[in-house]
Amino acid sequence: MSALLLRLPRLSRTSARSIVAFVGAALSASACSRDLDTLEPASFPTQSAVFSDTYVAASFQAFGGSKLDAVQIDPETRLRGSAALKVTVPAPGDASGGYAGGAFVANVARDLTGYNALTFWAKGSIAGKIDVVGLGNDNSGTSQFTAQVAGLQLTTAWKKYVIPIPLASKLERERGAFFFAEGAENGAGYTIWFDEIQYENVATVRNARPAIASQTLNDEVGASFKVSGTTVTFDVGGSDVTVEAAPAYFTFKSSNESVAKVAADGSIQVVGAGTSTVSATLGATTASGSVALTAAAPPTAAAPTPTRPAADVISLFSDAYPNAQVDTWSASWDVADVADVQVGGNAAKKYSKLSYAGIEFTSKTVNAAASTLLHIDLWTQDAGAFKVKLVDFGANGVFGGGDDSEHEITLSRTSTPAVGTGAWNSLDIPMALFTGLTGKGHLAQMIISGSSPTIYVDNVYFYRVPVPTSPPTAAPTPAAPAGNVISLYSNAYPNAQVDTWSAPWDVADVEDVKIAGNDTKKYSNVVFVGIEFTSKPIDATAMTTLHMDLWTPDPTTLPKSFRIKLVDFGPNGTFDGGDDSEHEYSVTASSTPPLATGNWVGIDIPLAAFTGLKARAHLAQMILVGDLKTFFVDNIYFSASGTLTAPVTAAPAPTWAAANVISLFSNAYPNVTVDTWSAGWDQADLADVKIAGDDVKKYTNLVFAGIEFTSAPVNASAMTHFSFDLWTPSPTDAPKVFKVKLVDFGANGVFGGGDDVEHEPVFSRTTTPSLTSGSWVRFDIPLSVFAGLTTKGHLAQLIIAGDLPTVYVDNVLLHK
Numbered sequence: 001m002s003a004l005l006l007r008l009p010r011l012s013r014t015s016a017r018s019i020v021a022f023v024g025a026a027l028s029a030s031a032c033s034r035d036l037d038t039l040e041p042a043s044f045p046t047q048s049a050v051f052s053d054t055y056v057a058a059s060f061q062a063f064g065g066s067k068l069d070a071v072q073i074d075p076e077t078r079l080r081g082s083a084a085l086k087v088t089v090p091a092p093g094d095a096s097g098g099y100a101g102g103a104f105v106a107n108v109a110r111d112l113t114g115y116n117a118l119t120f121w122a123k124g125s126i127a128g129k130i131d132v133v134g135l136g137n138d139n140s141g142t143s144q145f146t147a148q149v150a151g152l153q154l155t156t157a158w159k160k161y162v163i164p165i166p167l168a169s170k171l172e173r174e175r176g177a178f179f180f181a182e183g184a185e186n187g188a189g190y191t192i193w194f195d196e197i198q199y200e201n202v203a204t205v206r207n208a209r210p211a212i213a214s215q216t217l218n219d220e221v222g223a224s225f226k227v228s229g230t231t232v233t234f235d236v237g238g239s240d241v242t243v244e245a246a247p248a249y250f251t252f253k254s255s256n257e258s259v260a261k262v263a264a265d266g267s268i269q270v271v272g273a274g275t276s277t278v279s280a281t282l283g284a285t286t287a288s289g290s291v292a293l294t295a296a297a298p299p300t301a302a303a304p305t306p307t308r309p310a311a312d313v314i315s316l317f318s319d320a321y322p323n324a325q326v327d328t329w330s331a332s333w334d335v336a337d338v339a340d341v342q343v344g345g346n347a348a349k350k351y352s353k354l355s356y357a358g359i360e361f362t363s364k365t366v367n368a369a370a371s372t373l374l375h376i377d378l379w380t381q382d383a384g385a386f387k388v389k390l391v392d393f394g395a396n397g398v399f400g401g402g403d404d405s406e407h408e409i410t411l412s413r414t415s416t417p418a419v420g421t422g423a424w425n426s427l428d429i430p431m432a433l434f435t436g437l438t439g440k441g442h443l444a445q446m447i448i449s450g451s452s453p454t455i456y457v458d459n460v461y462f463y464r465v466p467v468p469t470s471p472p473t474a475a476p477t478p479a480a481p482a483g484n485v486i487s488l489y490s491n492a493y494p495n496a497q498v499d500t501w502s503a504p505w506d507v508a509d510v511e512d513v514k515i516a517g518n519d520t521k522k523y524s525n526v527v528f529v530g531i532e533f534t535s536k537p538i539d540a541t542a543m544t545t546l547h548m549d550l551w552t553p554d555p556t557t558l559p560k561s562f563r564i565k566l567v568d569f570g571p572n573g574t575f576d577g578g579d580d581s582e583h584e585y586s587v588t589a590s591s592t593p594p595l596a597t598g599n600w601v602g603i604d605i606p607l608a609a610f611t612g613l614k615a616r617a618h619l620a621q622m623i624l625v626g627d628l629k630t631f632f633v634d635n636i637y638f639s640a641s642g643t644l645t646a647p648v649t650a651a652p653a654p655t656w657a658a659a660n661v662i663s664l665f666s667n668a669y670p671n672v673t674v675d676t677w678s679a680g681w682d683q684a685d686l687a688d689v690k691i692a693g694d695d696v697k698k699y700t701n702l703v704f705a706g707i708e709f710t711s712a713p714v715n716a717s718a719m720t721h722f723s724f725d726l727w728t729p730s731p732t733d734a735p736k737v738f739k740v741k742l743v744d745f746g747a748n749g750v751f752g753g754g755d756d757v758e759h760e761p762v763f764s765r766t767t768t769p770s771l772t773s774g775s776w777v778r779f780d781i782p783l784s785v786f787a788g789l790t791t792k793g794h795l796a797q798l799i800i801a802g803d804l805p806t807v808y809v810d811n812v813l814l815h816k
Contacts, residue, residue: 044111050104050177050197053081058106058177061139066181067097077193079121079158084195089128089182091189099131101181103139104197109173115199118163118178124154124192128185134163136246138176144248144265145170148179149241154192164205164234166245167283204237210250210282212289218382218421219270219454220298223352227252227266227291232282250280250287260293270295296381296422302344303377303424303458314366315461316359316446319347324366331358334447341456343379348458356449365397366443369557371462372598374429382452383419386411390434391445399444407436408447424458431462432596467553467598474518475549475600475634483727483774486538486648486692487637488531488622491519494652494776496538496692503530506623513632520634528625536693537573538619542648543638546605550587552631556595560627562587564603566610567621575620583612584623607638644729644774650694651725651776651810662714663813664707664798667695672714679706682799689808696810704801707812713749713794716783719814723780727808732771736803738763740781742789743797751796759788760799776810783814 049056054073062068067090074086089100118135134148147166165171178197184190213229230250233242247266254260254268256276261269268278268291278291306313306320315321317329330338335355341348351357378386387410394403409429411419417427431440448457478485478492487493489501502510507527513520523529550562563586570579585605589595593602607616622636640648653668654661663669665677678686683703689696699705716722722742730736739762746755761781763771769779783792798812 044109044173046111046114047106048115048199050106050199051085051194052196052198053083055104057108058104060102061105062097062102063139063181065097066099066101067094070097070100071102074193079195081195084193085197087180087182087192087194089184089189089192092184092187094189099181099183100192102179103137103176104178105138106175106177109175110171110177112165112171112174112199113168115201116165116168116205117200117202118165118197119160119200119202120178120197121158121160121195122154122192123156123158125156125190126154126185127156128154128182128190128192130154130180130182130192132182133161133178133180134243135165135178136171136174136176137179138174139179140175143176144246145174146176146246147249148244150244158193158195162202162205162236162241164202164208164232164236164241164243166208166210166232166243166249169283170249202236205234207235208282208285209233210245210280210285210287212250212280212287212291214289214291216292216294218294218296218380218452220381221270221273221295222298223270223295223454225268225353225453227262227268227278227280229289230266230280230287245282250282252278252280254278259295268293273297294381299343299348299379299424299456301424302346303348303379304426306375306459306461308375308461308463312466313461313463314368314371315459316361316366317347317349317457318459318461320459321461325361325364327360327363329357329359331360334358343456343458346458348456350454350456351448352454354449354453354455356447359446359448360444362393362397362399362444365393366462368431368440368443368462370464371440372431372464374427374431374462376427376429376460377458378419378425378427379423379456380419380425380450380452381421381454382450383413383421384451386419386450386452386455387448388429389445389447389449390437390440390443391447392437392439393442393444394439395442397442397444403439405436405438406445407434409433426459465598469553469630470513470522471515471520471551471600471632473600474516475520475551476602478547478635478637480547480637480639481774483647483776484640484644485637486540486543486639487635488533488538489519489521489633490635490637492635493637494649496649497533497536499532499535501529501531503532506530508624515632515634518634520632522630522632523624524630526624526629526631528623531622531624532620534569534573534575534620537569537617538638539648539692540607540616540619540638542640542644542646543616544607544641545639546603546607546610546637547639548603548636549600549634550595550603550631551600551633552597552628554597554628554630556589556597556628558589560588560595562595562626562628562631563624564605565621565623565625566613566616566619567623568613568615569618569620570615571618573618573620579615581612581614582621583610584625585609586626645806646689646698646729647691647696647727647776647808649776650692651696651727652778654723654811654813654815656813656815661813661815662716662719663811664709664714665695665697665809666811666813668811669813673709673712675708675711677705677707679708682706691808691810694810696808697812698806698808699800700806702800702802702805702807704799707798707800708796709798710745710749710751710796713745713796714814716792716795716814718816719783719792720816721780721782722786722814723778724812725776725778725810727776728773728804728806730773730804730806732765732773732804734765736764736771738771738802738804738807739800740779741797741799741801742786742795743799744789744791745794745796746791747794749794749796755791757788757790758797759786761785762802778811 389408741760
């Protein structure tokens with residue numbers, strides 16, 4: 001026999017005894033004539049109306065925090081009959097309540113299984129959107145079968161609204177007849193009217209399409225969570241209406257109950273390791289969407305024990321170090337549960353139902369200015385994303401005090417450091433990755449979140465890696481094309497002449513050191529450094545950038561700076577000669593790239609940034625100054641962007657002994673007589689030019705150029721090589737070639753005299769040496785390559801030709 005649900009008034013002892021006696025007698029009488037098991041359950045009224053001129057067997061109960069007197073019966077504005085319901089939505093800041101809302105609760109539970117929709121008429125004083133309206137909420141906090149529509153659009157005229165019931169067979173005894181909640185619209189309150197609230201069978205409600213939110217979850221055995229996103233979309237008169245339905249309307253199924261069990265309300269309990277898929281039906285209709293679950297056992301081994309020296313660590317949570325004061329590991333404003341657990345005999349923090357967790361140490365902020373890394377040992381079931389946000393409250397120590405800064409990083413399977421599953425991840429996160437964290441001296445919050453609802457953390461601490469006193473690796477090898485560079489100091493390029501790397505008037509010590517086999521300048525005890533190239537000033541007119549690689553063990557936090565001054569002596573080449581100009585450029589931790597400790601920093605400064613430098617044709621000094629007492633520098637050079645039309649550096653000076661050389665053209669040797677560098681019969685234009693102070697021959701409009709020394713032929717019999725330096729701005733890709741012909745007039749010294757010999761080698765991108773644009777290339781050609789040149793005792797002509805319309809040549813000579 002089903003129990004009768006009766007709500008009795010408080011009665012006297014005598015009355016209560018009489019009722020008990022009456023009920024007992026009734027049951028005894030029934031037992032004589034009828035089997036108790038055949039009794040039918042008590043039926044509930046099927047009353048359809050909720051409000052029609054007045055409340056129909058129901059009452060209104062305001063929600064907590066709402067305007068308690070928001071709902072009134074209004075005889076003035078109504079659809080039909082004698083009255084409607086008037087709802088006053090309060091404006092922001094209204095002391096009587098923050099919104100309007102509540103439930104219409106039936107006096108006695110109703111059987112609503114015979115209806116398919118809740119209907120009502122409504123309008124607004126403005127065309128607002130009701131935040132939520134629906135059925136099944138009886139304001140008890142235990143409502144099972146809520147169904148609601150969000151963002152219901154009102155008009156200023158009466159309109160009928162239909163909210164389909166997700167599955168009416170569930171509503172056998174429902175007290176939650178109607179509910180709504182609405183706040184201000186566009187910063188202002190307004191008025192809503194409801195009328196004729198009732199349940200109906202609406203013929204145009206059809207085609208129910210249930211759905212649950214598809215999720216892929218990774219969690220541990222013992223975890224629990226609920227199916228979410230349960231909705232049913234109906235066709236109502238040709239338009240779709242989506243109802244947010246409580247999970248209890250649905251029937252859920254786990255594909256593997258040894259992994260996951262699902263309760264009627266959509267609660268999933270993870271009971272074993274493995275995989276399971278949770279699906280749902282609404283009545284006989286299969287819902288779209290599913291929950292794919294992968295579960296594993298929780299960690300059993302402790303996180304690795306840290307080995308960092310305690311002096312280098314600021315610990316928030318670890319058994320290995322003294323811990324700083326943390327106010328809370330789960331702030332009141334977060335969405336997470338935290339528990340202190342033991343894993344392998346070691347204390348750890350377990351977060352479950354994690355959306356985001358707020359860890360606060362506001363009462364005693366952490367000064368991590370000297371720390372270079374954040375360490376966290378993490379155990380997670382889902383490596384899709386793990387996020388860490390650090391928040392610094394600034395010097396005033398107040399959140400939102402105007403000097404706060406923060407930054408959040410996301411780690412995953414593919415990040416550095418990477419996150420994996422099923423094992424402890426020892427994450428060492430460079431503080432430099434928190435680029436938006438402009439201050440680290442008043443850290444007050446850490447916020448963690450991610451894709452896994454359950455995680456374990458241990459050994460949460462900041463630490464510094466002691467900076468070595470010298471760089472462990474060489475500076476990066478420059479990639480700028482040599483032809484675009486004027487180098488002062490680099491193993492990668494020919495270097496211009498520098499008179500001194502530490503002038504007598506500076507205050508610094510300099511050493512030449514090797515770093516991983518690479519030449520490097522080390523400065524120590526620095527107040528300021530004077531670098532001079534006054535004997536041969538640099539013409540950087542065609543250059544666009546100054547580059548320098550810098551490494552320092554010294555602190556570089558703001559306001560520390562490193563400053564570079566360039567000084568141009570002007571055309572008179574004299575310091576303080578009246579036409580000098582200079583400018584000093586500052587590099588700090590806020591520069592791009594930032595000044596940093598313990599790392600090579602590639603500083604690239606646009607020469608245009610040296611605004612006080614009125615000219616760059618006679619650069620003679622570079623002065624280094626600032627707050628760094630010790631630093632290492634390498635790869636100091638000027639460079640030009642884009643394609644150069646002329647070389648900016650001289651060709652490398654040849655180093656063969658003069659006694660072994662016959663020079664036709666070179667500043668490095670005495671030159672023999674050359675009658676012409678562009679014969680009357682050739683097709684080329686010639687100009688004598690200076691490149692970085694060095695004499696160079698420039699050919700333009702070159703088809704072929706005839707170079708003659710017929711008046712004093714050259715006896716190269718004892719020589720083994722013909723050499724020259726070539727620079728061209730012209731393309732050198734295939735099939736472009738450059739040709740060099742040597743002609744010997746023979747003993748009679750006459751062209752076409754019968755004993756002439758010659759040979760012409762051809763060079764291209766694929767030969768050795770390779771034809772290259774924008775760089776000086778030294779062609780040091782064995783004379784044996786000139787196979788047709790059977791005699792070399794009376795060389796009289798050199799002819800250059802090919803596909804390069806513009807070339808610069810220097811150091812044209814024979815040597816042995």
